[in-house]
Amino acid sequence: MIHSGVVAPEGEPGAGRLACQPMNPPVPEILQEALATVLVASGIERAPADIHVERTTRPDHGDWFTNLAMVVAKPAGRAPRELAADLADRLKAHPPLHVDKVEVAGPGFINFHLGHGWLEDILARLLEAGEEGYARPDLGHGEKVQIEFVSANPTGPLHVGNGWLCSFGDTLARLLERCGHRVSREYYVNDTGGQVRRLGESLLARVRREEVPEEGYQGDYVTELAGHYPGGSEDDVTEAGRWAAARILDNIRGSLGRLGIRFDEWFSQASIEEGGAVAETLQLLSSRGLVYEKEGATWLRTSDLGDSRDRVLIKSNGDITYLGGDIAYHRNKFLVRGFDRVIDVFGADHHGQVASLRAAVAALGVDPESLEIHLGQMVSLVGAKMSKRAGNFVSLDSLLDDIGKDAFRLLSLMKSINEATTLDLDLVRRQTMDNPVYYVQYAHARISSIGRVRAERGIAMVPVAEANFSLLTHPRECELIRCLDELPDVVADACVRREPFKVTNWVRKLADRFHGFYHDCYVMGEGVAPDLTQARLHLVEGARIGFSIGLGLIGVSAPESM
């Protein structure tokens, strides 16, 4: 932490100076407003609702550009380049804030070259907002959203694949929270039905020192649990299964804790199936004429609602199907607890239930748009598939023992969950020393180190308002500030598109920019003027804020030293 030793007391001149100076609006707003104005002046009647301005990818294209002329030209019956030139001329007559140069290029792009004041504004805005306020777009407006993830059956420890989606769900939850949603994390506990009975059978078999049935759970953990089983009626498989499931659930909680994940709700499937929820749900569906009896079973007309066929809710033996319980569960989410939006995160092996569930939610009278289902593609190991029943999975705990929480979270949040992953455990373990996590954390440790050296040398930081950011003209400094400028957009984008890995990519980019800055721009080196030192100290603080926000979102710790 870098804290000023000379923070001006409140009320004195200087302390509130920043707040008194109205902050300039961000560049996109400045450009959009200017473009809207010249568009009208140029005789274009209907301006697009959303005028698109973007950062350029190449320096010779300036800093920002718009495709506005090309978008508007055709409906207006004008040539794109001609219109672009017209707009550019009008902009040049009254240049918007920070705009040094306006150019028309290519098929009709308008490029903006900005002055250094742009970067100074970015840094000032970032430092004023701080870790709490920066990159906190209010996209949700308090929307009440529930996110259910993992929900692995308590029939065995979490494996690496489970952990992968844990990272996704938890970081998505953090993103939603940061972007103005009220988020509840939920774990649906399958503590009833066939899986539990099967677990109980496996346990009792081990208690009797017999082989586990073929369809049972073969893992060593069952044998271990059997050693502690207090008994009970020897043939009550449900009782045995529930006892084992409770133990395993404790283990799962522990693994999640190691990953920094806490659930707000552990929702019992038994509470749904053994309470009145299913009956109430059936009644609702019946009243809509969507339920019928056939061959002794109770069916839901899901084929009327986008599913490929109808589905059974109550088996002919009277048992509730998984779907039957799941519908009641989703009725509870939407209609009982009143979530505005429900997000389910499943593994791709649950693909088969998506259409049914969507149809079922529609059958409940809930807007299907408010149910989001994200399928994470399979995570497997080189040369092996993980199977809980066969007991040949790699547990999340053992991998965490090897590489640690930070490396695991970063690793699991580096790419889209739409992409299948095959882990080479040897490689992952070996990569430990040149894992991206070190690159990122080392950058943060260097920031802390700068703070320590500053304290040792007794250098006090001046207030932000007294720092002269116009001195930060080194290319490394400019690149670092530009990177920090992207964070609010990255957070919003990652949230809206449900793509947490974008945050990881950004953090890595920030680390890259910071290492470059650190290498070329000594903050307190010999011959660095005091004013420049002050400006750079604030830039370093800005980077620290960026790391804190980014690493906080992906759940990776920001160490003071390595």
Add this chain to the structure above:
RNA sequence: GCCCUCGUAGCUCAGUGGAUAGAGCGCCGGCCUCCGGAGCCGGGUGCGCAGGUUCGAGUCCUGCCGAGGGCGCCA
């Protein structure tokens, strides 16, 4: 057979319809007088195939090829 996801550099992956497609790893070669060298700088190869939409396609549409997953009165 039908449905979903994916195919971009040797490998792992980025790339809201924009201009000359980018990182990391690996490989080769440089850089420690000062805040931590777990760092910095330089070096090169690529959008599975074929059509279509568009001023403009890695991105959107159709078909094909290839990989993974799914199509139960299992969960």
